[in-house]
Amino acid sequence: MTDAAAPATVREFEEKLLEVAASLPKRLKQCADYVAANTDRIAVSTVAEMAEAAGVQPSAFMRFCQIMGFSGYSEMQRLFRDNYVGGWPDYSTRLDHLREMGEHSGPRLLAEFVEAGRASLENLLKSVDPQSLEEAVDLLASANLVHIIGLRRSFPVASYIAYALEKMQVPAMLHSVAGRLDSSAAIRPGDALLAITFSPYSAETLDLVEAVRGRGVAVVALTDTAVNPLRKMGATILTVSEVDFGAFRSLSATLCTAIALSAAVGARRKV
Secondary structure (H helix, E strand, O other): OOOOOOOOOHHHHHHHHHHHHOOOOHHHHHHHHHHHHOHHHHOOOOHHHHHHHHOOOHHHHHHHHHHOOOOOHHHHHHHHHHHOOOOOOOHHHHHHHHHHHOOOOHHHHHHHHHHHHHHHHHHHHHHOOHHHHHHHHHHHHOOOOEEEEEOHHHHHHHHHHHHHHHHOOOOEEEEOOHHHOOOHHHOOOOOEEEEEOOOOOOHHHHHHHHHHHOOOOEEEEEEOOOOOHHHHOOOEEEEOOOOEEOOEEOOHHHHHHHHHHHHHHHHHHHO
């Protein structure tokens, strides 16, 4: 439970931090002092790293997050990632952080990403709403043609789904915007669009969703938060959360969802 409403912007966060810092007990004051001097580290650090740097236990740092109005560290971190240039730190920054942590050996990184993937998969059944998943399967299985878009980080997921549906003889079309070609005219009434995008959301994907929703085409969105622009556009939302390491996010839970969704659509069309 949070102690108050969470700040909506970094400026609000800074103002609230200044307001509460003086009245905090010693351990929480250490958290506040470290965060005030190192806000640039929040977007790329784990709660364990922040707690260690502040000289407190992770439980104390989590309590600090709650006093600031957040449900936990992940929610506070999301605020800073969303306000980072581009939404997430660039790859040079991420690699520099790994080097600072001493996390640059192949076996060590493999172990860390395996653990992040395991945690993501364990959270998957909690994040995907069963009713929304059933609705998504119905929409895609009944469509004349399934259109799929997922750019940049989402492209491996989109291309896998297109491949899987093709193998199951489900009519599908992958939109890649290669050469900046606009294929939106190919989406007709009776078709459905599967849009895959994660924060920071792809502008091209959002534009396509908005355009086809304006024509009454059903949209299923595979994304990372329930509160995002796609919900306002009337898409059926499948929420997948990936645990990251060093600001690198795997696709473990996302690909698992993609496999389940593709297989369910293929099976539903056989009925």
